[in-house]
Amino acid sequence: MNRDELRELIRIVEESDIDELEISRWGRTVRIVKRRPSPPRDLSSGVSGSATAGTPDVAEPPAGPGPEEESKADRHVVESPMVGTFYRAPAPEAPPFVEVGDSVRTGQTLCILEAMKLMNELQSEVNGVIRKILVENAAPVEYGQPLFEIETR
Numbered sequence: 001m002n003r004d005e006l007r008e009l010i011r012i013v014e015e016s017d018i019d020e021l022e023i024s025r026w027g028r029t030v031r032i033v034k035r036r037p038s039p040p041r042d043l044s045s046g047v048s049g050s051a052t053a054g055t056p057d058v059a060e061p062p063a064g065p066g067p068e069e070e071s072k073a074d075r076h077v078v079e080s081p082m083v084g085t086f087y088r089a090p091a092p093e094a095p096p097f098v099e100v101g102d103s104v105r106t107g108q109t110l111c112i113l114e115a116m117k118l119m120n121e122l123q124s125e126v127n128g129v130i131r132k133i134l135v136e137n138a139a140p141v142e143y144g145q146p147l148f149e150i151e152t153r
Contacts, residue, residue: 002116002118003115003118003120006030006082006083006115006116009021009023009030009032010032010082010143013032013034014034018034019033019034020032020033020034028116030083030115030116031083031142032083032143033142033143074151074152075131075149075150075151075152076125076126076128076149076150076151076152077146077148077149077150078110078122078124078125078146078147078148078149078150079144079145079146079147080113080122080141080142080143080144080145080146080147081113081122081143082113082115082120082143083115083140083141083142083143084113084114084115084120084140084141085113085114085115085138085139085140085141086111086112086113086135086136086137086138086139086140086141086147087111087112087113087114087119087137087138088111088133088137089112089137090112096137097109097110097111097112098110098111098130098133098148099130099133100130100131100132100133101129101130102129102130103127103128103129104124104126104127104128104129104130104150105124105127106123106124106125106126106127107123107124108123108124109121109122109123109124110122110123110124110130110147110148111147111148113141122147124150126150126152127152128150128151128152129150129151130148130149130150131149131150131151132148132149133147133148134146134147134148134149135147
C-alpha cells in the first residue's frame with residue numbers, strides 16, 4: 001500500500017460515518033481510527049451530558065483563562081498525519097532531529113513516520129521552541145495522535 005492509497009483510506013474514513021477501518025494486505029495490517037469529539041459538558045456541575053427536559057443546555061463561560069490555560073494559549077500541538085512508527089532520528093546512530101528546548105522553524109524536519117516501509121518526514125508548521133516530545137522513539141502512533149508541543153513565537 002502506498003502513500004496515496006493510505007491518504008485515500010484516511011479521507012474515506014473522515015468523510016464517512018464509520019469510526020474505524022482495518023485492512024490487511026500482503027501480511028501487513030493498517031488500522032485507521034477516527035477520533036471522536038468529547039461530549040458537551042455542563043460547566044456548572046462538571047458533569048457530561050445534556051440538561052434536563054425543557055431546560056436549554058447552556059453553560060456560562062468561565063470568567064477568564066487560568067494560569068495553565070494562558071501558558072497553553074501559545075502552544076501548537078503537532079499531530080500524526082498517519083498511522084505508523086515514530087522515529088526521532090534519521091538512523092539509529094544519528095542524533096535526533098529535535099530535542100526539548102530546540103528552536104524550530106517552519107519546514108524543519110521534526111521526525112520520521114514510517115508507514116508500510118515508506119519513510120515520511122514530518123515538518124514543523126510553525127516557528128517556535130520544542131516544549132514536549134510526547135512519543136518515545138520507535139513507538140507506534142495513530143492518526144491524530146499528539147507528537148510534539150511547540151511554543152510559538
